[in-house]
Amino acid sequence: MQVLTPDSASWQLAPDTRPLPMSILFAILFYLATLVFVVGLLYRIGVYTRTPAPLKIPTTPAPTTTGGVVLRMAREVLFFESLFKSNLWTWGLGMLFHASLALVLLRHLRYFTEPVWAWVAFIQPFGKYAGITLLLGAAGLWARRLFVERIRYISTPSDHLMLALFFVIAISGLMMTFVAHPDVVAVKGYFLGLMSFNWQALPSSAGLYVHLLMVAALLMIFPISKLLHAPGVFFSPSRNQTDNPREKRHIAAWAKQLESES
Amino acid sequence: MADIAAPAYRIIPIIPALKPGAMEGVRSFVANEKIQEAIGFPGQLVEDWHDRAIARMGELLGKYRSLKVYMDACVHCGACSDKCHYFIGTQDPKNMPVARQDLMRSVYRRYFTLPGKLFPKLVGARDLTREVLDEWYTYFYQCSECRRCSVFCPYGIDTAEVTMAAREILDSVGYGQKYSNEIIGKVHKIGNNLGLPGPALKDTLEGLEEDVKEDTGFDVRFPLDVKGAEVLLITPSADFFAEPHIDGLIGYAKVFHATGTSWTLSSMASEAGNFGMFIGNYEQLRKVALRIREAALELGVKRIVVGECGHAWRVAYSFWNTLTGVGEGADPNDRFAQMLQKQLDHRYRQPSHVCEFTWDMIQDERLTFDKSANDKYIITFHDSCNVARGSSMGGYPGGQFDIPRNIIKAVANHFVEMSPETTHEKTFCCGGGGGLLTDDLLDLRVKGSLPRMEVLQQVADEQGVNFMACICAICKAQFTKIMPIYGFDRRMVGGVHQLVSNAIKLGNK
Incomplete structure (x- = not known):
């Protein structure tokens, strides 16, 4: 089996490493999880795209131009503008959680790129500590769910499980970063190998197995759970419509049908 | 329903504790x-x-x-x-x-x-x-x-x-639901939500002409079914006889009179309200709205103006172009919409809110006012939910908030705002919208108006507010009903055009 870049200084594998059973299981799992994630998400986005929005229902303050809608959506997605208006605690914890998650995810690009992009290398130290703030954000949101009467009332078991999932992922990740380091060079080799269908061995480490198992679970749950809020917000008619109903006639195909019948 | 009492104001507006099942017994009558x-x-x-x-x-x-x-x-x-x-x-x-x-x-x-x-x-x-x-x-x-x-x-x-x-x-x-569905039936059968037939409407309007003549000495007309009029006014049927709605209708008529605008009401489309929206039925929503299209085509009007009604303005502003073609920007091959859009005068927004109409006229200096006529009032403005969050005015974001306030300030000297957490897009519903303005839900309506009453009480106590203007027939009906339960005078609520009516100068300007 060929090693990808044998003379790269940043990571190396023994040339005779052979995939172990666990490596194969995780390889299958990650191919499957990625497939479910990508196909599931594309399917959902396809459904949202195909489903018509027959009436103009943007909520105030509604922009009257497409540029305005893009700005509104950007404020919503990047700064959670509406949530800010609603509740500062939820907003703060939500921001902490999501911004940390974004940093952590970007930091993880180092395991999938060779050579590592400069900006990914730059955020590496921040990304490491973002794991801690991710945990804090999730803990705060969970505390809200447990101790605020209204939020407890609306929570389902899956809402708690979703937070538990992030907890396990974050804690196992932090353990690997700060306590018991697995051979990250080998981990990187493993994922680069997965991407080029050139399988490598996955270092054996309980923390790593837990981490990867939960991440794969998250990927597969994504298209069938409330995690759909991420693509959903872009399709929300109350947020993505231009407020120009008097200036431009807006009509869905099924509604147009009614006109030919009458 | 004698046992219905207003809930206590919250000392500080904290989020209330949960009372599971508190309203499970409150059910609107089911339609037969x-x-x-x-x-x-x-x-x-x-x-x-x-x-x-x-x-x-x-x-x-x-x-x-x-x-x-x-x-x-x-x-x-x-x-x-x-x-x-x-x-x-x-x-x-x-x-x-x-x-x-x-x-x-x-x-x-x-x-x-x-x-x-x-x-x-x-x-x-x-x-x-x-x-x-x-x-x-x-x-x-x-x-x-x-x-x-x-x-x-x-x-x-x-x-x-x-x-x-x-x-x-x-x-x-x-x-x-009995309330909403019965009303939709009436629109189809008689032409408006209140079931006021054409001849009765004619009588009512003639009576109004006499009243206004007596009151002002001017021949302010309330025309019905006039072919070739420039403006077709579509207004909630409550404006024809409910208090304080009717004072708003008089206000619109005076604005048309003072600006020399030829206008008409329609007996076929004598209703701006559209309860088809409340029940979420597209076909009913469309069918009710089509009456306006028919009337506009038949009367050959150039402009369509909508009276003070919250959900009606949402339907008119946001949905009419879709449902009926009242608007502009239809595809050239869209024969259904083009038929009407070719007739309408696109120098004006189609449809226009009566507040847009009046405000344009004020800006063009075609109206003059004696503001002191409203001096007995310290006025605040309740943003009606459907106007605030489901529509706009003036062609720019937030116009629906500025324009009614601009009009009030042009016709009266004393205006104050309620707490900003309860106005503009954060406004609270009056408690009676969306098909709930029925006595079988009075308990709910009284409780639902609590947050609005709290802040009204605040400006009444602190700034002496004694008039709450709004631009919605449902708000007006709801508030006149529930405000006495909270200890307010029912005459404290009225339309923006009621204030216009008080102050407008009809003669030599």
């Missing part, structure tokens, strides 16, 4: 067979209601992106949970917007999602049982579709869309 069948719904709950309800839900999920996305996207963050006036007033947790949505979302998950099919308990999914259906009826008729929750939702989830879908499903299995 005659009412249901008159507008094409099954007369009573059909035998196979379960299957038909699920099928209808599936159909709506395919027709409305809003519903589909809103069913999926909620993360139960709770941003909306303390934003509904009915929750604040009743403390019933099922009146929290998210919990109200979940009444339907739980069923959606059970029948339309994989996790809900496999692990219902885990994701809060449940079968559509008779108990669930009854719960839908109870709580989806405790939502006024005011969209306040939607402003605060990080995904813009609009409970009104969910409520409309639920009511549509309920209607489709023969489980309709």
Whole structure:
């Protein structure tokens, strides 16, 4: 089996490493999880795209131009503008959680790129500590769910499980970063190998197995759970419509049908 | 209903504790067979209601992106949970917007999602049982579709869309609400929500001409069915005889008179309200709106102006172009819409709100006022929910807030705002919108108006406010009914054009 870049200084594998059973299981799992994630998400986005929005229902303050809608959506997605208006605690914890998650995810690009992009290398130290703030954000949101009467009332078991999932992922990740380091060079080799269908061995480490198992679970749950809020917000008619109903006639195909019948 | 009392004001407006089941016994009267069948719904709950309800839900999920996305996207963050006036007033947790949505979302998950099919308990999914259906009826008729929750939702989830879908499903299995469905029947049969036939309308308008003549000495006309008039006024039928609505109608007539505008009402389209929206039925929404198209074509008018009515303005502003072609910008091949759009004068916005009309005239200096005529009033303005969150005015964002206030300031000397947490897009519903303005829901209406009454009390105490202007027929009717229960004088509420009417100079300007 060929090693990808044998003379790269940043990571190396023994040339005779052979995939172990666990490596194969995780390889299958990650191919499957990625497939479910990508196909599931594309399917959902396809459904949202195909489903018509027959009436103009943007909520105030509604922009009257497409540029305005893009700005509104950007404020919503990047700064959670509406949530800010609603509740500062939820907003703060939500921001902490999501911004940390974004940093952590970007930091993880180092395991999938060779050579590592400069900006990914730059955020590496921040990304490491973002794991801690991710945990804090999730803990705060969970505390809200447990101790605020209204939020407890609306929570389902899956809402708690979703937070538990992030907890396990974050804690196992932090353990690997700060306590018991697995051979990250080998981990990187493993994922680069997965991407080029050139399988490598996955270092054996309980923390790593837990981490990867939960991440794969998250990927597969994504298209069938409330995690759909991420693509959903872009399709929300109350947020993505231009407020120009008097200036431009807006009509869905099924509604147009009614006109030919009458 | 003598036992209905106003809830106590909150000393500090904290979020109330939950009182589960507090409102489970408050149910709007169910429509009878005659009412249901008159507008094409099954007369009573059909035998196979379960299957038909699920099928209808599936159909709506395919027709409305809003519903589909809103069913999926909620993360139960709770941003909306303390934003509904009915929750604040009743403390019933099922009146929290998210919990109200979940009444339907739980069923959606059970029948339309994989996790809900496999692990219902885990994701809060449940079968559509008779108990669930009854719960839908109870709580989806405790939502006024005011969209306040939607402003605060990080995904813009609009409970009104969910409520409309639920009511549509309920209607489709023969489980309709008496109040809304009876009114829709009246519009089709007689031409307006209040069931005022053409001849009676004619008499009323003639009476008004005499009253105004007596009052002012001027021959202010209230024309009906005048072909070739420039403006067709579409106004809520309450304006024809309810108090204080009628003073607003007199105000519009005086504005038309003073500006020399030729205008007319229509006996065929003597209703701006459109309860088809409240029940979420596109066909009814469209059919009710088509009366306006027909009247406009028949009378050959150049402009369509809409009177003071909140949900009517939402329908007119946001939906008329879609439903009837009243507007502009139709595709050149769109014969249905082009037929009407060619007739309308596009130097003006189509349709226009009467406040847009009046404000344009004020800016053009075609109206003059004696502001001291309103000096007995210290005025505040209640933003009506559908105007505030479902429409606009003036062609720029926020025009719906500025224009009515500009008019008030042009016709009166004393104007103060209520707490900014309760005005503009954060305004509270009056408590009677969305098909709930019926005496069988009076308890709910009184409790739902609590947050508005609290801040009104505040400006009344601190700044001496003695008049709350608004631009909605439902707000006016609701407030005149419930304000005495809170210890206010019912005459404290009135339309913006009532203030215009007081101050306008009809003679030599």
